[in-house]
Amino acid sequence: MTSNGQTELETVRKALPAELAPRIISARQREDRWTLVVDGEGLDAPARERMEAQLHSALAPGGGDPAPAIAFMGERVRRRIIAIGSGKGGVGKSTVTANLAVALKRAGVKVGVIDADIYGPSQPILLKSEDLKPEAEGETLQPVRGVADIPMLSMGHLVAKGRALAWRGPMAGRALAQLFEANWGDTELLLVDLPPGTGDVQITMLQKFKPDGAVIVSTPQDLALADAARAGSLFDQGEVPILGLVENMAGYVCPHCGEASDPFGSGGVERAAGRLDLPFLGRIPLSHSVRESSDAGDPVALGDTPEAQAFHAIARQIAVAEGLAKA
Numbered sequence: 001m002t003s004n005g006q007t008e009l010e011t012v013r014k015a016l017p018a019e020l021a022p023r024i025i026s027a028r029q030r031e032d033r034w035t036l037v038v039d040g041e042g043l044d045a046p047a048r049e050r051m052e053a054q055l056h057s058a059l060a061p062g063g064g065d066p067a068p069a070i071a072f073m074g075e076r077v078r079r080r081i082i083a084i085g086s087g088k089g090g091v092g093k094s095t096v097t098a099n100l101a102v103a104l105k106r107a108g109v110k111v112g113v114i115d116a117d118i119y120g121p122s123q124p125i126l127l128k129s130e131d132l133k134p135e136a137e138g139e140t141l142q143p144v145r146g147v148a149d150i151p152m153l154s155m156g157h158l159v160a161k162g163r164a165l166a167w168r169g170p171m172a173g174r175a176l177a178q179l180f181e182a183n184w185g186d187t188e189l190l191l192v193d194l195p196p197g198t199g200d201v202q203i204t205m206l207q208k209f210k211p212d213g214a215v216i217v218s219t220p221q222d223l224a225l226a227d228a229a230r231a232g233s234l235f236d237q238g239e240v241p242i243l244g245l246v247e248n249m250a251g252y253v254c255p256h257c258g259e260a261s262d263p264f265g266s267g268g269v270e271r272a273a274g275r276l277d278l279p280f281l282g283r284i285p286l287s288h289s290v291r292e293s294s295d296a297g298d299p300v301a302l303g304d305t306p307e308a309q310a311f312h313a314i315a316r317q318i319a320v321a322e323g324l325a326k327a
């Protein structure tokens with residue numbers, strides 16, 4: 001009991017706005033320091049931060065008292081799933097996924113990666129986890145840790161290297177389910193590297209593990225753009241909001257003479273985004289360092305080069321769109 005006869009729980013609840021008060025599960029005060037257990041179900045990261053700030057100012061207003069210790073219970077954040085798709089192969093979708101994961105991680109997001117490109121898994125190389133094998137607890141896989149300590153799973157971790165995966169339909173669906181139903185722990189955002197095109201895996205994913213959003217990667221060529229638009233309509237039909245388009249391999253700066261050229265054209269994806277009424281998230285240059293670092297399992301986004309900054313700028317937009325960072 002506090003000095004005026006209220007229980008500690010009542011004291012705390014009274015100090016809070018009416019909508020937050022019922023979320024306090026228990027409250028205890030010892031030597032001026034409050035310890036609170038809070039129901040965090042359904043609160044996203046910014047909402048939790050706001051609530052923490054409100055609790056601080058309500059319970060330790062002058063700054064003289066120690067800040068309350070706050071434990072959130074329950075589902076802190078509903079895990080968000082963002083699919084990274086492309087209309088055709090080879091446009092750099094996997095490279096973009098790996099680098100966005102690193103950039104999101106560096107921005108403080110608890111990010112994980114599912115390599116759903118079960119026919120040609122490349123994330124184990126890109127995120128340097130080729131030699132790791134996921135352990136299973138019963139039926140549930142434990143993700144391995146790739147570069148930057150990113151939890152990840154890929155069919156590349158589960159089948160012998162180089163073995164072609166010619167699975168179709170139900171088998172592909174089951175393989176995918178194993179990856180999604182793994183123990184993702186406190187991961188708040190899962191990036192899913194989809195196979196190119198609009199086949200079985202995409203359909204299974206839309207039906208069973210519907211993403212919260214999709215990012216479409218394209219090169220600036222007309223052909224790639226037409227395919228990207230098709231990938232877009234797949235997500236539209238599945239009622240998955242498209243967060244935007246990324247232009248990859250845009251503009252090449254010769255490392256020797258510094259001359260800039262546009263082997264695949266330029267600005268095409270931004271114009272296509274305008275036509276399709278979709279956000280344009282940014283462009284990644286065609287660059288030796290992107291390819292070399294990918295091959296080495298050392299994504300450029302770990303550094304601060306202009307290429308890295310291009311990935312960081314796109315990652316920031318995704319984090320904001322998903323409520324995991326402030327605008």
Ligand SMILES: Nc1ncnc2c1ncn2[C@@H]1O[C@H](COP(=O)(O)OP(=O)(O)OP(=O)(O)O)[C@@H](O)[C@H]1O
Pocket residue numbers: 086088089090091092093094095096117120122195196248249250284285286287288290291292294295
């Ligand atoms: N911005 C870039 N600059 C230079 N090389 C790049 C860039 N983006 C990707 N690449 C290279 O292009 C090749 C294809 O990239 P990636 O495997 O990421 O494409 P993808 O769209 O995922 O292909 P897939 O159809 O096999 O899934 C790789 O060798 C990669 O290193």
